[in-house]
Amino acid sequence: MTDDGRLLAGRYRVGELIGRGGMSEVHLGTDTRLSRTVAIKLLKSSLALDPAFRTRFRQEAQAAARMAHPTIVRVFDAGEETVTDTSGHDTQQPFIIMEYVDGRMLKDVIRGGALESSEAVRILEGVLTALEYSHRAGVVHRDIKPGNIMITKSGQVKVMDFGIARAISDSSTTVAQTTAILGTASYFSPEQAKGELVDARTDLYSAGVVLFEMLTGRPPFRGDTPVAVAYQHVSETASKPSSINQNVSPALDMVVAKALAKDRFDRYQTAAEFRGDLEIAASGKLPIHKQSEEANLFGTPPPITTGTELAFKQLSEDQRMVRTQRRPPAIWVWAGILSVIVIIAAVMFWVFNLAPSSDIPSSSREVPSITGLTFEDASAKLADRDLSATQVPEPSATVEKGKVTRTDPPSGETVAPGTYITVYVSTGKEQVTVPDVTNKPIADAQAAITGAGMAVGAVSKENSPTIATDVVLRTNPVGATAVDSGSTIDFVVSSGLVTLPDLTGQSLSAATDILQGSNLQLTANPKPDTSCKQKPNQPITSQSIAPGDVPQKSTVDVVYCSG
Numbered sequence: 001m002t003d004d005g006r007l008l009a010g011r012y013r014v015g016e017l018i019g020r021g022g023m024s025e026v027h028l029g030t031d032t033r034l035s036r037t038v039a040i041k042l043l044k045s046s047l048a049l050d051p052a053f054r055t056r057f058r059q060e061a062q063a064a065a066r067m068a069h070p071t072i073v074r075v076f077d078a079g080e081e082t083v084t085d086t087s088g089h090d091t092q093q094p095f096i097i098m099e100y101v102d103g104r105m106l107k108d109v110i111r112g113g114a115l116e117s118s119e120a121v122r123i124l125e126g127v128l129t130a131l132e133y134s135h136r137a138g139v140v141h142r143d144i145k146p147g148n149i150m151i152t153k154s155g156q157v158k159v160m161d162f163g164i165a166r167a168i169s170d171s172s173t174t175v176a177q178t179t180a181i182l183g184t185a186s187y188f189s190p191e192q193a194k195g196e197l198v199d200a201r202t203d204l205y206s207a208g209v210v211l212f213e214m215l216t217g218r219p220p221f222r223g224d225t226p227v228a229v230a231y232q233h234v235s236e237t238a239s240k241p242s243s244i245n246q247n248v249s250p251a252l253d254m255v256v257a258k259a260l261a262k263d264r265f266d267r268y269q270t271a272a273e274f275r276g277d278l279e280i281a282a283s284g285k286l287p288i289h290k291q292s293e294e295a296n297l298f299g300t301p302p303p304i305t306t307g308t309e310l311a312f313k314q315l316s317e318d319q320r321m322v323r324t325q326r327r328p329p330a331i332w333v334w335a336g337i338l339s340v341i342v343i344i345a346a347v348m349f350w351v352f353n354l355a356p357s358s359d360i361p362s363s364s365r366e367v368p369s370i371t372g373l374t375f376e377d378a379s380a381k382l383a384d385r386d387l388s389a390t391q392v393p394e395p396s397a398t399v400e401k402g403k404v405t406r407t408d409p410p411s412g413e414t415v416a417p418g419t420y421i422t423v424y425v426s427t428g429k430e431q432v433t434v435p436d437v438t439n440k441p442i443a444d445a446q447a448a449i450t451g452a453g454m455a456v457g458a459v460s461k462e463n464s465p466t467i468a469t470d471v472v473l474r475t476n477p478v479g480a481t482a483v484d485s486g487s488t489i490d491f492v493v494s495s496g497l498v499t500l501p502d503l504t505g506q507s508l509s510a511a512t513d514i515l516q517g518s519n520l521q522l523t524a525n526p527k528p529d530t531s532c533k534q535k536p537n538q539p540i541t542s543q544s545i546a547p548g549d550v551p552q553k554s555t556v557d558v559v560y561c562s563g
């Protein structure tokens with residue numbers, strides 16, 4: 001991870017790369033004027049080639065910068081920087097200076113599976129609060145999806161990228177390109193899929209899709225291509241979330257059904273209305289809109305289509321069912337057939353005219369092997385295959401710090417273009433603390449060390465006047481030191497012996513003191529030697545145990561010169 005080091009607008013220092021999305025690279029940065037940490041989104045320079053996009057982007061970023069709400073990632077500034085490419089040409093690179101959010105993307109949270117209903121409701125309430133505020137300010141988000149919702153470490157919900165989708169879809173990009181840039185079509189409303197005008201209710205549909213995914217762990221419609229997914233948003237009925245996750249209450253099923261109504265007039269009309277029903281559902285009551293309404297909104301769970309052909313097959317089957325089961329008046333049958341033809345024509349137009357003309361293929365991608373690369377190189381390799389990357393740090397015993405350890409989905413798996421790949425980057429070996437095992441028997445101490453993730457090393461013995469045999473005197477490294485997980489810890493244990501010094505030449509009282517300090521004892525009956533030549537201190541002439549290692553508390557007999 002290299003620091004870019006550039007200064008944008010003479011003020012924002014571009015730091016380490018922290019993420020790469022479908023349309024941008026995101027770096028940590030510093031606002032040098034205010035000395036604060038910011039996130040810097042550098043938009044792909046290919047987008048900046050279109051002057052209409054640049055104008056629209058500036059306007060939208062300015063509108064977003066006017067919004068200040070705790071549930072919205074603050075936009076502080078936006079602009080363009082002239083960049084000289086390798087061939088010496090100057091190009092404009094748009095950038096956005098945002099509040100830095102220390103947290104996780106909702107898409108990464110959902111990757112772990114369905115959330116508890118209460119948590120899903122709490123997060124969606126945050127999203128709806130943000131939408132209520134932005135819709136009042138006249139800003140429609142247009143790209144509400146788990147990849148634009150962050151959850152801070154304290155659990156706060158923050159929605160980002162207001163207005164950016166508008167800048168993209170209003171420039172000369174095709175629908176297929178827009179889909180590829182903005183990610184999958186999973187969160188598109190029916191009106192977006194049909195290329196119609198959008199309004200605040202479009203965001204509420206997408207919020208309904210996000211709620212569905214939080215409750216079930218998967219979006220309501222899946223398919224191999226954006227077209228197959230968009231088709232289902234227009235014409236298929238979503239399953240009840242409770243048919244996928246039985247912990248979801250009927251009340252929440254009803255809220256999701258209303259949010260996902262195909263006709264925007266059947267949906268929640270405002271974010272506040274949606275939030276109100278969520279609160280009612282969370283309290284265990286059924287929202288006011290009636291059960292009969294719910295029955296109309298949900299059909300039987302549709303099979304998961306794998307492509308446009310399957311979608312068409314399903315469509316013709318539906319037609320057959322309409323004819324045989326309900327027997328509606330002929331005029332309705334013909335109206336139904338007509339609308340089906342219109343949809344098929346729209347999809348065919350999209351498939352055969354727009355998608356091939358764009359340089360963004362819609363087939364699936366294989367996740368490449370990127371372990372061992374830096375995040376920067378890995379995300380570039382993913383971007384080559386139209387895949388986005390999110391960085392998640394994790395300790396690794398084997399992979400060097402700063403290098404990719406693994407991905408989710410793993411390499412070799414096939415995914416749709418625009419899919420977010422979680423890229424795990426090594427923070428080096430996990431740090432563990434050496435437990436304090438002094439005064440513990442060696443067997444207990446060794447168990448404590450292995451239990452704390454370290455390896456047992458050499459055991460050496462050392463004399464100790466007081467500590468019992470095979471009890472730990474100290475470790476190396478000593479207790480409370482932080483070390484790499486798996487480090488080897490050496491032990492020094494008591495030998496149960498003590499060093500007896502040479503006592504000859506010492507007076508009896510000096511010898512008593514010396515031995516006491518070593519937890520040894522001088523005999524109570526030292527033997528006098530009268531044959532020697534008397535000296536003033538009556539020195540010891542011999543000792544019963546030779547100097548050296550002796551068991552603790554040994555008693556030493558001595559002979560002293562009494563003269």
Ligand SMILES: Nc1ncnc2c1ncn2[C@@H]1O[C@H](COP(=O)(O)OP(=O)(O)OP(=O)(O)O)[C@@H](O)[C@H]1O
Nearest residue numbers: 019020021022023024026039098099100101147390
């Ligand atoms: N304000 C922020 N604070 C901290 N990290 C951020 C911030 N914005 C983005 N990121 C990180 O950068 C990554 C890429 O950002 P993001 O998904 O917004 O890019 P994008 O190009 O807008 O993607 P897309 O449009 O495909 O969703 C995110 O997954 C996230 O990890």
